Amino acid sequence: MKKGGYMWVFGFMAVSAVLLGSCSGKKEGQEADYGAPDFVLTYAENQAEDYPTTQGAYKFAELVREKTGGKIEIQVNAGGLLGDEKTVIEQLQFGGVDFARVSLSPLAEFVPKLNVLQLPYLYNGREHMWNVLEGPIGDDFMNSFGDSDLVALSWYDAGARSFYSSTEPIVSLEDMTGRNIRVQESELMMDTIEALGATPVPMAFGDVYSALQTGEIDGAENNWPSYESTRHYEVAKYFTKDEHTRVPELQLIAQLTWDKLPPEYQVVIRDCAQESALYERQLWEEREKISEEKVRKAGCLVTELPSREMAKFKEAVAPMYEKYCWEYVDIIEAIQKAGQEMK
Numbered sequence: 001m002k003k004g005g006y007m008w009v010f011g012f013m014a015v016s017a018v019l020l021g022s023c024s025g026k027k028e029g030q031e032a033d034y035g036a037p038d039f040v041l042t043y044a045e046n047q048a049e050d051y052p053t054t055q056g057a058y059k060f061a062e063l064v065r066e067k068t069g070g071k072i073e074i075q076v077n078a079g080g081l082l083g084d085e086k087t088v089i090e091q092l093q094f095g096g097v098d099f100a101r102v103s104l105s106p107l108a109e110f111v112p113k114l115n116v117l118q119l120p121y122l123y124n125g126r127e128h129m130w131n132v133l134e135g136p137i138g139d140d141f142m143n144s145f146g147d148s149d150l151v152a153l154s155w156y157d158a159g160a161r162s163f164y165s166s167t168e169p170i171v172s173l174e175d176m177t178g179r180n181i182r183v184q185e186s187e188l189m190m191d192t193i194e195a196l197g198a199t200p201v202p203m204a205f206g207d208v209y210s211a212l213q214t215g216e217i218d219g220a221e222n223n224w225p226s227y228e229s230t231r232h233y234e235v236a237k238y239f240t241k242d243e244h245t246r247v248p249e250l251q252l253i254a255q256l257t258w259d260k261l262p263p264e265y266q267v268v269i270r271d272c273a274q275e276s277a278l279y280e281r282q283l284w285e286e287r288e289k290i291s292e293e294k295v296r297k298a299g300c301l302v303t304e305l306p307s308r309e310m311a312k313f314k315e316a317v318a319p320m321y322e323k324y325c326w327e328y329v330d331i332i333e334a335i336q337k338a339g340q341e342m343k
Ligand code: GCU
Pocket: 046, 047, 085, 101, 102, 103, 158, 184, 204, 205, 221, 222, 223, 226, 249
């Protein structure tokens, strides 16, 4: 064989070896054989496998495994396998579940001060919300869990929520009258819907598709990725981009589990939760666009709320500030001030 021919054969063998190597195992980082873990912990997530928050959970589990040399293994259970959010929060309280990522709406039923951060029309956009959550106000909320038996680890993004309907588009406040709108299991959200003239129907996330399909409800509200990932757009194609609220989410650990971990592992858990949160936020921004495009292509009809109607929506829900958060007027003012400074 000529010299060039040998070179070709060696080149081919080298490339094949690399390819075989990379195809034979799992992803990098999952390769290391650490031996038996000291802690095997459960993580509850109610979204689908490919959803940004679930991917954030896997990133978190992977980082914790690496940084504890395999001493902590976190088993992520996606798709609501460990129950709906309310049940999962209850399980966290007695250590039946170790970790979870939950929406602030149901969580505020357990830690009422959190209602502040999900008041309707509180933020003027994503940047404003992140500015608040990542600053002293956000830290203060993280440390406000008192005797809830829950420990907050990091904020996750969940965008803005808007209404969607199966019957007719919502283009004015009057269009809300008489509708049955599904809400999260949250007093504040129920009252908000009532203030808008509709009938709130509290229901677990996993039950919404069939409730829309059977007509038990004729509308719901959520962010783009949830609307798309749950395929609600198939049964409720009128989407009104009103962005009435931003409901951030939290990664939590059960206090009972937290107390069992040595301090050095607690530090690792906090750091990894934060690192996974940054990852989730990046995925979130990408997914929001992809989801919006996908549902529009699928025939979903998107309406913007005219500004005079938006003003009516805001006025109708304004009493929620006083009713739910009268004790925290100073915090609300600080949040609003931060928003004005950003404009
Ligand atoms: C969002 C959130 C979920 C929540 C859902 C809901 O999708 O990420 O955690 O369950 O809203 O409307 O219930």
